[in-house]
Amino acid sequence: MTALPQYERLEAPGIWRESPEAQRQEVIVSFGDATLVIADDRSVTALAHWSLPALVRRNPGKLPAIYAPSDEPGEELEIDDETMVEAIERVHSILESRRPHPGRLRGWLTGGTLALAGLLAVFWLPGALIAQAARVAPQAKRVEIGHQVLAELTTLTGMPCSTGQGRRALNALRTRLAGPEEIVVLPQALKGARRLPGKVVAIGRDTISGLDTPEVAAGHIIAAELASAGEDPLLTLLEWAGASAAFRLLTTGDLPDSALRGYGQVLLANPPAMPDTDSLLAAFAQAGVSSTPYAYSLDPSGESVLSVIEADPFKGAPAPRPVLDDAQWIALREICD
Structure with a gap:
């Protein structure tokens, strides 16, 4: 937002x-x-x-x-x-x-060698340095880094799909699910959904093309949000980028684009792990979304996701309200055309 x-x-x-x-x-x-x-x-x-x-x-x-x-x-x-x-x-x-103000931070750092030595003494372990950088990053900075990651992804997937009505449909989907602050559709290479720093969620065209219901896209977003609940996407990124990138973020308030080079390929090659069935079904129930369409999108035979289908919280009954109305769903399906 x-x-x-x-x-x-x-x-x-x-x-x-x-x-x-x-x-x-x-x-x-x-x-x-x-x-x-x-x-x-x-x-x-x-x-x-x-x-x-x-x-x-x-x-x-x-x-x-x-x-x-x-x-x-x-x-x-x-x-x-x-x-x-x-x-x-x-x-x-x-x-x-x-936003962080590097000028003020630089003024603090110039307090002397003792201040720098104290900083290094507290954060000399790379893991602690990375965790601290992820913990103190404000939301505005997380959003900025999320867009940097998205820019890196688009070098492999193409620019996000966009039409006027399609953007409004994505806003309606974001509001309906209440978790993401921004949803974008990438036209190729990405399968399913990925949650980026700053509550930015990227979904693949496969979640909206050739399907009969927006519950598939909603399901992949719910699953990606749940998978990332246990680990901050910014922390995951910094663990990949390394301690030097985390130190740069801590001391200047910025993460250079060079630190993200190659991370898009990592995201495409590593879909989020599917959460355990009980947690997943609880998340679908809380969001008011049927889990069956999502399950069949993972396995059209239904065999490997039978538990998600059989325990659908809305099996045999409609969800409390549609994920999108018909006009919004048509606009979303045509966003990449």
Whole structure:
């Protein structure tokens, strides 16, 4: 979710330029999780995701407002919609106040050799260093790292599928399941679902294509959420990236993209372990979702998942309410078309 829920579905037109030499392009601007999403106004294909905490306004107090993703010369975005400009400024201020401030941290570290020695004495074991980095990371930073992981995944899967109605259907699915803060559909290579840091969940096209019910996609999300409940996805990432990456995150508040190189392949090759049947069925019951469609998506014969089918909490009776209504489900099925 954005820092202010009332802006979750706010969209406005803008003018985007990829580089100083590039042609200006009409786009649609909307909010993601701690990001500003810039999409083509015709195809609604995402062109860029800008981190809201890092956003820079080139001309404070003037309209059209001119924004850039950083202080470096390059991309620029013009917006003359006053409501969108006000929303960006408010959300940016809130997220900026929550993010770590490396300048303050550097000032603390320069307190002297004794302070550094004390830090090393407490965290000299790599495992303790990694665990501490995962434990103290704030939610805004987790979301930012989740999007870094997603960017690494898209080098293998392609960019997330996106249409206007499809994004609204994903928002409805996120609200219905109550666990994820963002759901994206990746067009290829990914099977099932993966939970990324920051409560970002990526699902494969296989969970929505050629199926008759959104309960399959919902089931894979529920299972991925449950599988990650026992281990923080950020901790899993840092254990893979190593102590140096964790130390960098602790001391600067940032995780370099180079630390994530190759992690997308690891996620694709290692689906989450299926939770034990009792815990899984309890999670389906709590979410109000039938477990049978999910079970058959894992094994069309049903033999290896018979216990999940036979103990379906809604076997022979409808769930309390649909996962999505018919129009939302059609929009979600067509999001990658």
